[in-house]
Amino acid sequence: MKTPTAGPPAAAVPVLEMRSIVKTFPGVKALSDVSLTVAQGEVHAICGENGAGKSTLMKVLSGVHPHGSYEGEIRFRGENCVFKDIRASEARGIVIIHQELALVPYLSIAENIFLGNEHATRGFISWNETLRHAAVLLDRVGLREHPQTRVADIGVGKQQLVEIAKALSKKVELLILDEPTAALNDEDSAKLLTLIKELKGQGISSIIISHKLGEITEVADSVTVLRDGRTVETLDVRSGSTTEDRIIRGMVGRDLDHRFPERTPYEGDPGAHPALEVRDWTVHHPIDQHRKVVDHVSVLARRGEIVGIAGLMGAGRTELAMSVFGRSYGRNISGTVLKDGKEIRTRTVSEAVRHKIAYVTEDRKQYGLNLIDTIGRNISLGALDKVSRRGIVDEHEETRVAESYRTSMNIKTPTVFEQVGRLSGGNQQKVVLGKWIFAGPDVLILDEPTRGIDVGAKYEIYSVIDRLAAQGKAVVLISSELPELLGMCDRIYTMAAGRLTGEVPRAQATQEVLMRHMTSDKR
Incomplete structure (x- = not known):
């Protein structure tokens, strides 16, 4: 058997x-x-x-x-x-x-x-x-x-x-x-x-x-x-x-041949006054006031230039940006801010905005958007005076402006009356950018502008950033993604433990070089 x-x-x-x-x-x-x-x-x-x-x-x-x-x-x-x-x-x-x-x-x-x-x-x-x-x-x-x-x-x-x-x-x-x-x-x-x-x-x-x-x-x-x-x-x-x-x-649904838009590197007048210059900037922790989170940092950005800031978590990048933008973070802040060669005061967000400085936060849900309001209302918030007459918002003008940004920035929604909280992360980020572009800034500080969004939406946002620089805006780009900084920036500053540890031109910048500076104990 x-x-x-x-x-x-x-x-x-x-x-x-x-x-x-x-x-x-x-x-x-x-x-x-x-x-x-x-x-x-x-x-x-x-x-x-x-x-x-x-x-x-x-x-x-x-x-x-x-x-x-x-x-x-x-x-x-x-x-x-x-x-x-x-x-x-x-x-x-x-x-x-x-x-x-x-x-x-x-x-x-x-x-x-x-x-x-x-x-x-x-x-x-x-x-x-x-x-x-x-x-x-x-x-x-x-x-x-x-x-x-x-x-x-x-x-x-x-x-x-x-x-x-x-x-x-x-x-x-x-x-x-x-x-x-x-x-x-x-x-x-x-x-x-x-x-x-x-x-x-x-x-x-x-x-x-x-x-x-x-x-x-x-x-x-x-x-x-x-x-x-x-x-x-x-x-x-x-x-x-x-x-x-x-x-x-x-x-x-197609090959994405380039992760970043092709752009002509910055070739402005190095003798011209920077659009933004921050000198000897020091910020103390809001609770532990003996601890410096930004320690005597000096940076500048020229019109038409995209300047990167790289650093590991805790390096002080966001603290630097928020403290410059209306002292939104920190205590006992000292240093000087200059715009086009003239010293300015940015003690409040309103003062910073009046000097045409804008800051796109890394936390769009908590600080960048009103999630229960519409796309149109969120975009107009950056410059309500532009859509108001005698203190009253012109809703037709507000809608017209929002529609123009919905189209130009490819915000994927059928109507600007859609609640922002219902949009995907990439589309929410486009609304935040639209809000500050509508404000007409000369200096735009972008803190992790592509965090949590897909490669297609990233490319669209990179294209917007590139267009802003081509229009003569000074762009400061903070990012944890080194390829993003290498692909977009003309110069890159590096920070570690609240201090500036390097300044690397585009031609010399590699991930290895940046990481070496980012982990430096330079004082």
Whole structure:
């Protein structure tokens, strides 16, 4: 009697299948027949331009958009799932960490980890058990902080690790990370990516949404590309043939031959007075007034020039920009600001704006926009006097101005009466830029202007910046992305620990040179 031969091994059941997902908002189909499959122990990336539907898809998966509000099917470990809210998805082992971290700053790390999931008996919390378990989780994510440390007293990179520890406390099987490194420096980003790989080794699957394609090709096993709310393709990164350019082609539907617009390098009159000059600028920390966050820094920008400022987190770049712009940050500020060779006062934001200096903040949601108001209202806020008569806003003129910026800056929305909070990140950033361009500045300080937006929207914003310089504006560009500074700037200043450590002309600038200056202990 023959022994029966074994057949081929059964295919492993995917940890997740999302089949033909359709999600519609009033007047907009955000997702149209989107499908996604994630294998066990896989790091699966989702890429796409802003507004492609990435975050919406993850909100469907995590129960933020509950079952019944969308069409299609979700299967987790082979079982059909109908999540009515986020607690239902977490109970099944699916945990999402949003780009805006959901931590309470004035509670301790341990309290945040177990918030809503406390170690309690008959309504009484066991603090010994809470601290012991928190310490185990912090060790697992590699965070060397005491569990009783306040979240407000640790940096953003460490807060990301607290979020992951919180997810692990819920026995996570599928971890969703939405732009996890958007606000992190290179060192903290590298640590986080290493942790994602370690979790993969422990059998935890991950979905990562990111616009940083270099990180995607480093950490992901597969990439699903979305475009206009549809699944375009899924690429196998492990094959070695999936490059950044290949992902971009899927995202934008064409080859993007150049990441930056071609521009003629600055060739102005070096003898002319700079549009903006800051001399011997010193700023103290608003709480610890003995600590200098900007220490005797001198910089200048000429008309028609794009000047970069590079530095690691904590270098003092944003503190420099905000303190110059109406002393929006810091205490005991000293130094001199000159515009076109004449000393000016910028003690308040109104004074800075009157001198035609504008500042585009790195935090567009908190400081750059009124998210519950319309596109038109947000754009006019930079110069209300231009759309007002005798103190009353001319709504027709306001709408006409907003429409002109919607068209010229390619803000993707059918109407300027749309609420800004409903726009994608890239389109929100265009509104912020439009607001300050409408104000008619001579000097435009841009702080992380492309953070958290896709390559297509980045190119459009780079083109706007290039046009402003060509019109004779002086542009100061602060960025954590060295390729961005190298691709756009005529000169680049470097900062470390609040001090200026270098000034590098375009012809001599490389990532290695900039990083050497950025890590210098020069005093």
